[in-house]
Amino acid sequence: MEEKEYIASGILELYVAGVLSEQENQEVFAMVQKHAEIAKEVSEIEAAILKLTAATAPVSNSSFTSIKEKISSSNTAKPNVIPLARKATNWATYTGWAAAVILTGGLMWTMVQNNNLNTQLQSAELERQQLEEQIFKANTSLAETKKLNTTLRDKDILAVPLSGQAVSPDSYAKVYWDKNENQVYVDVQGLPKPPAGKVYQVWSLKLDPLTPTSIGILDQFNDDENKVFTLANSNDSEAFGITLEPEGGSESPTLEQLYTLGAVSAP
Amino acid sequence: MTFEESIILFQKKDVKAFEYLYNNYKKSLLGVIFTIVKNDTIAEEILQDVFIKAWNSADSYNSSKGRFFTWMLNISRNAAIDKTRSKNFKNSKKNQSVDKFVDVIETYDNLDTTTNSIGIKKFVDKLAEKCKEVINLLYFKGYTQKEVSETLKMPIGTVKTRNRNCINELRNIVLN
Structure with missing residues (x-):
């Protein structure tokens, strides 16, 4: 409690x-x-x-009205003082806002500029990469060409022209045979593009009796630009022939599809 | 509008709430002021000043430091006592006969002014003499417990318990 x-x-x-x-x-x-x-x-x-x-x-005749008047007059007296203070505040406020607007504008302008520069930089970088690639390709192709040139100019190389046969009379090809290195360079620039599902196959031939030996399939025909292929050939070839065969090549040449043929001339 | 609400609104400078509080307390505060200054015109002036002062210092009131009525009572008593100390007032002193609230009520009874006061007078007469004195000093004159003890020559602890009993009596009289 x-x-x-x-x-x-x-x-x-x-x-x-x-x-x-x-x-x-x-x-x-x-x-x-x-x-x-x-x-x-x-x-x-x-x-x-x-x-x-x-x-x-005591008996009172006073009412709230007179107090209300006094407190509201003291309230209305205040605004006479406030506007002066407000003016100063407003000026500062406006300046502040103006500064903020200018700053924002400046920032936005800088951002746009920055974006533009970035885009330009990116496209320049892309261009540079493309050019680099082109140079690399050109260099590679130049090197290959030079290599090819030196190979073909070698005095020990045997050039064997292959001429078009019944299937494709306009076709031609050339075989450069490096006997020392047991390699052949087959230039098939003069052959038509093989149809889909077919590949050219290169044969080394012995004439008497006729004995064909496959020395390679040109399955990269479409991808190779200078159309010169290097193949190994350790045979004692008497002639070279190119036939069109189903993909993957054949055991023996399909003579009906013999495109070019040429005999090795006696040295 | 509850009492607490009106005080909170008053502190937020709500004129309606202020008017409500004014109507609630003006008579009591006027009575206290009048018992001190003993002049109704001056009392009215002081009352108005007190309410304007309360309005202007509404922020300084804190319910944890006391009742709102007590706060107003303090402002009123101080304003009235300040007035009695001013030169102008001393020269124009009137009604020397009334010194206690009981005397004030007595005069009203004679003049037959307010019915309310008449009713109260009958009951206040029933209060013990010591009670009239303690109540007069503590509530109307704003004496401290120590000052009452010295004036009435009674131990300080007795002031507290005596007052308690007196207010209990008063409550039985005026609230029933």
Whole structure:
């Protein structure tokens, strides 16, 4: 019964009278918040004092109107002071906003510039790569051509022209045979593009009796640009022939599809 | 609008809430001021000043430091006492006879002014003499517990319990 004791102490009456210390006031306030019974007690003490003090008031003809006038006039008096302060604030505000707008504009312009430069840089880089590739290709092709040239000019090389046969009279080819190295270079520039599913096959021939030996399939025909293929040939060839064969080549040449043929002339 | 709400609104400078509080307290505060200055015109002036002062310093009120009524009561008493100390006032002093709230109520009874006061007078007469004195000093004059103890020549602890009993009596009289 902590509350009952607290109420009976008489502190609440002094609280309403306003004679307690600040610390005591806060204690009472905390108790009022905590206990509904104490809060009720304080209200009743206050109500009694209100009634008693009101009974001592003389007949009053004052009303809230005059107070209202005074507090609203003190309120309207303030705006006379505020605008001056506002003007200064506004000026600063406008300057601030203007600076912000200019800064934003500048930033955006810089960003656009930066984007443009980046794009330009990217396309330049792409161009550079393409050029590099072209140079590389050109160099490679030049090297190949040089190599081919030296090979063909070698005095030990035997050139064998192959002429067109019944299937394709306009076709021609050349075989450069390096006997020392047991290699042949087949130039098939004069052959038509093989149809799909077919490949050219190069044969080394012995004439008496006729014995064909496959020395290679030109399955890279379409991909090779200078159309010169290097094949190994360790045969004692007397003639070379090129036939069109199904993909993967054949065991023996299909003579009906003999495109070119040429005999090795005696040295 | 509850009481607590109106005080919060008043602190936010809500004129309606302020008017509500004014109507609630003006009579009590006017009574307290009048018992001190003993002049109704001056009392009215002070009351108005008190409310304007309260409005202007609404921010400084804090419910954890005391009741709103108590806060207003303090402002009123201080304003009234300040007035009695001013030169102008001392020269124009009137109604020397009334010194206690009981005397004030007595005069009203004689003049037959407010019915409310008449009702109260009958009951206040029932209060013990010591009670009238304690209540007068604590609530109307704003004496501290120590000052009351010195004035009435009673131990400080007795002031507290005596006052408690007196207010209990008063509550029985005015609230029933």
